[in-house]
Amino acid sequence: MSWELVLWLLALCAPLLLLVQLLRFLRADGDLALLWAEWQGRRPEWELTDMVVWVTGASSGIGEELAFQLSKLGVSLVLSARRVPELERVKRRCLENGNLKEKDILVLPLDLTDRSSHEAATKTVLQEFGRIDILVNNGGRTQRSLCVDTSMDVYKELIELNYLGTISLTKCVLPHMIERKQGKIVTVNSFMGILSAPLSTGYSASKHALQGFFNGLRTELDNTCPGIIVSNICPGPVQSDIVKNALTEDVTKSSPGSYGDQSYKMATSRCVRLMLITMANDLKEVWIAHQPFLLMPYLWQYMPTWAWWITSKLGKKRIENFQSGMDADSFYFKTWKAKHD
Ligand SMILES: NC(=O)c1ccc[n+]([C@@H]2O[C@H](COP(=O)([O-])OP(=O)(O)OC[C@H]3O[C@@H](n4cnc5c(N)ncnc54)[C@H](OP(=O)(O)O)[C@@H]3O)[C@@H](O)[C@H]2O)c1
Numbered sequence: 225m226s227w228e229l230v231l232w233l234l235a236l237c238a239p240l241l242l243l244v245q246l247l248r249f250l251r252a253d254g255d256l257a258l259l260w261a262e263w264q265g266r267r268p269e270w271e272l273t274d275m276v277v278w279v280t281g282a283s284s285g286i287g288e289e290l291a292f293q294l295s296k297l298g299v300s301l302v303l304s305a306r307r308v309p310e311l312e313r314v315k316r317r318c319l320e321n322g323n324l325k326e327k328d329i330l331v332l333p334l335d336l337t338d339r340s341s342h343e344a345a346t347k348t349v350l351q352e353f354g355r356i357d358i359l360v361n362n363g364g365r366t367q368r369s370l371c372v373d374t375s376m377d378v379y380k381e382l383i384e385l386n387y388l389g390t391i392s393l394t395k396c397v398l399p400h401m402i403e404r405k406q407g408k409i410v411t412v413n414s415f416m417g418i419l420s421a422p423l424s425t426g427y428s429a430s431k432h433a434l435q436g437f438f439n440g441l442r443t444e445l446d447n448t449c450p451g452i453i454v455s456n457i458c459p460g461p462v463q464s465d466i467v468k469n470a471l472t473e474d475v476t477k478s479s480p481g482s483y484g485d486q487s488y489k490m491a492t493s494r495c496v497r498l499m500l501i502t503m504a505n506d507l508k509e510v511w512i513a514h515q516p517f518l519l520m521p522y523l524w525q526y527m528p529t530w531a532w533w534i535t536s537k538l539g540k541k542r543i544e545n546f547q548s549g550m551d552a553d554s555f556y557f558k559t560w561k562a563k564h565d
Pocket residue numbers: 280281282283284285286287304305306307308310334335336337362363364365366385412413414415458459460461462463464465466467469
């Protein structure tokens with residue numbers, strides 16, 4: 225075959241490949257590397273069995289579903305959060321539907337903001353199971369309030385919980401992983417760690433901080449202890465209690481009131497399945513959301529000028545919804561669902 229023919233064939237294939245990628249993207253509910261790993265990569269059922277996994281924020285939402293799906297893989301589980309009755313409920317759910325026995329699940333109450341307790345908690349896990357293979361930093365809270373109305377205590381709480389609490393626990397577990405020269409540190413970040421939106425200034429700042437911290441930690445470990453994998457998981461909107469539990473303008477006010485119909489968000493089970501794929505394939509950073517939400521981190525990363533323009537337009541509506549007492553995001557979900565029904 226002549227070189228000219230090869231070049232012609234390549235020139236013809238390039239637009240076809242581009243079209244295939246575009247079609248894949250339009251149907252995607254995760255970034256394309258993640259979906260490739262789901263299709264061709266290692267299965268969680270092969271990779272994660274027999275591991276000791278510590279999940280924070282395991283009392284509801286994403287953490288609860290993660291515990292549930294992990295229990296089916298035959299791992300040993302440590303379930304942490306503040307509400308012990310809820311953790312016990314999650315434990316019962318895992319025992320009823322999973323492959324685990326009572327001795328395989330440890331309920332370990334933990335307040336991420338109480339950093340002085342993290343060392344003792346880590347020791348308890350090591351005494352119980354002898355090792356920690358995976359730490360899932362999942363516990364956290366979001367925010368629904370305009371910056372101008374928000375007290376400094378709220379900003380402090382978001383940083384204490386989402387950022388410093390997560391770092392503190394990671395630092396307690398890290399020496400143990402370094403000693404074993406292996407382990408996975410998986411952090412549930414957010415699209416808000418890549419982009420920003422109105423009503424979530426403090427939340428977004430805490431998630432950006434996490435992104436910076438774990439990207440830096442990964443580069444340190446790459447050179448000193450490459451067996452430790454650092455994964456940042458960035459979901460878009462997912463069904464959970466996150467809006468109900470959001471911080472508002474005042475740290476003593478526990479909920480933004482109306483949090484509307486959350487059923488338009490990605491199913492928790494799908495988000496968690498993609499998280500397991502991430503862990504099984506040691507992916508460094510993943511983005512998880514339905515379209516059109518998935519488009520946003522791509523725009524922020526690759527086309528920031530467009531991203532600013534769109535975020536400003538959508539942000540206006542978000543603030544209007546919030547100020548009229550509706551859930552800030554229900555507008556997008558309803559519009560999207562109406563178009564696809
Ligand atoms: N759902 C989404 O749309 C979405 C999108 C992107 C990222 N995320 C991230 O996903 C993670 C899980 O959130 P979720 O959506 O599952 O919300 P959720 O249902 O409200 O769960 C939050 C979890 O964090 C725990 N938590 C809160 N404060 C804590 C503290 N001081 N110490 C220890 N644990 C604490 C809660 O348990 P207790 O109250 O019992 O302590 C609960 O188990 C968060 O990091 C969130 O930022 C969620």
